[in-house]
Amino acid sequence: MKYLILLSLLFFSCTDTVKQTHLKYNELTSAEAEILLHKGTEKPFSGEYDKHYEEGDYACRQCNTLLFSSSAKFDSNTGWPSFDDNFSGAIEIRDDFSREEIVCSTCKGHLGHVFRGEGFTPKDTRHCVNSLAIKFVAKSHIKKAIFASGCFWGTDYWLRSVQGVLDTKSGYIGGSEKNPSYEDVCTGTTGHYEAVEITYDTNLVDYETLARMYFNTHNPEQANGQGNDIGSQYLPAIFYLDEKQKSIAESLLNNLRAKGLKPATELIPASHFWPAEEYHQDYYLKNGKKPYCHFYRPLFDEE
Secondary structure, eight states, X not given: OTTOOOGGGOSSOTTSOOOSOOSOOOOOOHHHHHHHTTOOOOOTTOSTTTTOOOSEXXXXXXXXXXXXXXXXXXXXXXXXXXXXXXXXXXEEEEEETTEEEEEETTTOOEEEEEEESOOSXXXXXXXXXXXXXXXXXXXXXXXXXXXXXXSHHHHHHHHTTSTTEEEEEEEEESOSSSSOOHXXXXXXXXXXEEEEEEEEETTTOOHHHHHHHHHHTSOTTOSSEETTEESGXXXXXXXXXXXXXXXHHHHXXXXXXXXXXXXXXXXXXXXXXXXXXXXXXXXXXXXXXXXXXXXXXXXXTTO
């Protein structure tokens, strides 16, 4: 089970190469650092996103976490980008004397402040954000990928470390039951896999890079689960969303077979992905721990 740490059963020994830095933050300009790190405020009407309304999403400029959708943006005529909603779990609200500060939930970078009761939109909430704290990602450059490699906590831990990943979501896929709970899936009778849905920026990372990280951070040859997490819900699988993803995954599997490995990884057309309970999201990031079933070990010659 997840809560038993039996290191002797791990495929990857402690002598394997482990990446020391998990989340790699973007290098900031002095102006961006003044906002995100030192809680500064840019001059009103000076930011590039004040009057910006292209379709897409807005991510944290420091860590790439998706924060706001363009559908939540409105013109408040206050001089700063304004949003009446945010992606679930993307931000934290903190007391800041008489105001409420907004910080990125991942890197804790300062974004701006939230104001309520102004009546701009039916949601009656304005997230007042500095343009220098966010960056826009056009809808055409936002793609998804879904990977299963045992406990989704570990899968999430490593895939979210890849530069260009905008969001990770732990959840369930592959079964027939709608909106399953963790308890349902743990019975091993629902047909679901624990998996992670990746949202990424194609300007910064491609699908093959994500798939390589997936293979490099679990034992693809284990056919009954991962580590000591045993059961059908822990089997390794790639749920492809189009034929290009399938082709790339097949090529990498053939590469591993040519090296003498016998991967048990399944290639399955993606079905509905059900997000897991909130306490499963970003588990290791929230708890300051590292996976016990997932370790980094390069499997491809060119790495």
